[in-house]
Amino acid sequence: MTDVGESPGSASRHLVILPTGEDVAKYVARLLADAIRVQPAVCLGLATGGSMVPVYRRLVGLIRSKRLDTSFVTTFNLDEYVGLPGHHPQSYHAYMRQHLFEPGGFSASRTHIPDGMAEDLPAACEAYDADIRQAGGIELQLLGLGPNGHIGFNEPGTAAEALTHVVDLTQETRRANARFFRTGDTPVPHRAITMGLGTIMEARRIVVVVTGRAKAAILAHVLTGEPSSRYPATILRRHGHVLWCVDRSAASNLPPLEAHCTPSPP
């Protein structure tokens, strides 16, 4: 484990590089299972996307093998497409039900995903942030990293203080997500609701999962390049408790961080 804090020596911003994506999934699933075991009513912030599928598969395995009670866990997902009903197979509602909520035994009444079908979208966004506050805030937020440096659907240029809001998805993001829409007739939606960077930064702890060679260049930029709103994930370098869990392929463009960062124990 390597410290990648802005001030080398701060023990709270870490990078862990593991051999494979499956190792990353196992590691992150254990972190999540531990959070639930230690605090059964924990409030988790959750993500979707390809990087999270193996994480949730492992987490469901741990929930079952360790008989973890998830019925008191509260969850808030990062985002949802605008215009896809919750039963649509490519909606994030359906993804979460399939990969985690149903097999993991989560209480439907405690799981929250932005409502992309709301008539009044700005009001739905405001209510989402209010619900997060009402739940006491997010203890542990899980994030993936988009190919353009987005987190949630906070595309390049998003204001640092933005709360939950409606976004126009970039062509790059729509192209990247087209792989999930291959079988249906529905085109990738043009808009989504996302927790804002301000909402994400309020989480007390953040775990970012980055796997695969396709993420190597953006990960190197986000961790070592100039922080800028052109790469929204660079905002995470201002957060005090971020753990980057990456595989060797994703880490392949990183400079030898050990040379200028303090190694610290797991």
Ligand code: F6R
């Ligand atoms: C998903 C989300 C996105 C993804 C990111 C990486 O809820 O908010 O930011 O985490 O696009 O996606 P994958 O894991 O598919 O590469």
